[in-house]
Amino acid sequence: YGHITGEKAVALGWFRQLVRFCIAENIKLYILISPVHAQWLEIMWQMKIWDDYEQWKRDITRIVESALIESALDNIVELWDFSGYNSITMEQVPAAGDSISRMHWYWEASHYTRHTGDLMLDRVLRGIKSEGRANFGVRLSTDSI
Numbered sequence: 001y002g003h004i005t006g007e008k009a010v011a012l013g014w015f016r017q018l019v020r021f022c023i024a025e026n027i028k029l030y031i032l033i034s035p036v037h038a039q040w041l042e043i044m045w046q047m048k049i050w051d052d053y054e055q056w057k058r059d060i061t062r063i064v065e066s067a068l069i070e071s072a073l074d075n076i077v078e079l080w081d082f083s084g085y086n087s088i089t090m091e092q093v094p095a096a097g098d099s100i101s102r103m104h105w106y107w108e109a110s111h112y113t114r115h116t117g118d119l120m121l122d123r124v125l126r127g128i129k130s131e132g133r134a135n136f137g138v139r140l141s142t143d144s145i
Contacts, residue, residue, distance in 0.1 A: 008056075012059055012060070012063065015060060015063060016063045016067070019031075019063060019064055019067045019077055020067050020070075022076070022077060023067055023068070023071045023073060023076055023077060024071075026076065027076075028076055028077075029076065029077045029078070030078050030080065030124055030125075031060070031064065031077070031078065031079045031080065032080045032081075032082060032120060032124065033057065033079075033080065033081040033082055033083050033140075034082065034083065034110070034112075035082035035083055035086075035088055035089050035112060035116060035120070035136070036083060036089065036109060036110050037089055037091070037093075037106050037108075037109040037110070038085055038089045038090045039093065039109050040109040040110055041083070041084070041085065041089070057081065057140070057145060058145060060079065061079060061140045061141065061142055061145050062142060064077050064079045064140075065141060065142055078124065078139060079139065079140045079141075080120075080123070080124055080137055080138065080139055080140065081137070081138050081139075081140050081145075082120055082123075082136060082137050086133070086135045086136045087133050087135070087136065088105050088112075088116060088119070088133065088136050089105075091103055091104065091105045091106060119133065119136060119137075120137060123136065123137040124137065
């Protein structure tokens with residue numbers, strides 16, 4: 001995620017250009033870090049890529065804040081983090097072999113349902129913190145990360 005050279009650095013460069021383009025063209029940009037299921041997060045930890053994942057978050061946060069400072073515009077770009085451990089991402093997974101039960105928030109570990117997407121949109125676009133889910137969705141800045 002957060003490498004200084006190679007493909008990751010190229011991707012971060014493209015991300016920086018996209019953010020700057022949106023600011024230059026006065027396009028409101030909402031960037032959301034996806035709420036992968038907690039099992040996915042556990043796999044990242046076990047694979048020892050958690051530090052890279054966190055570095056990637058710090059890198060994109062710095063890119064967004066730097067671009068906003070350069071432009072002197074405060075809210076044209078918003079970076080939101082819906083990942084991490086919370087009441088949504090820690091939803092109970094059906095038991096092995098259970099082909100009848102369905103999860104409410106996820107189809108599987110990295111694809112969430114419309115219900116989850118609706119919560120995200122409510123949080124970002126309407127400022128609504130759903131009851132019991134106040135920890136779902138945090139606007140990132142270098143101070144909050």
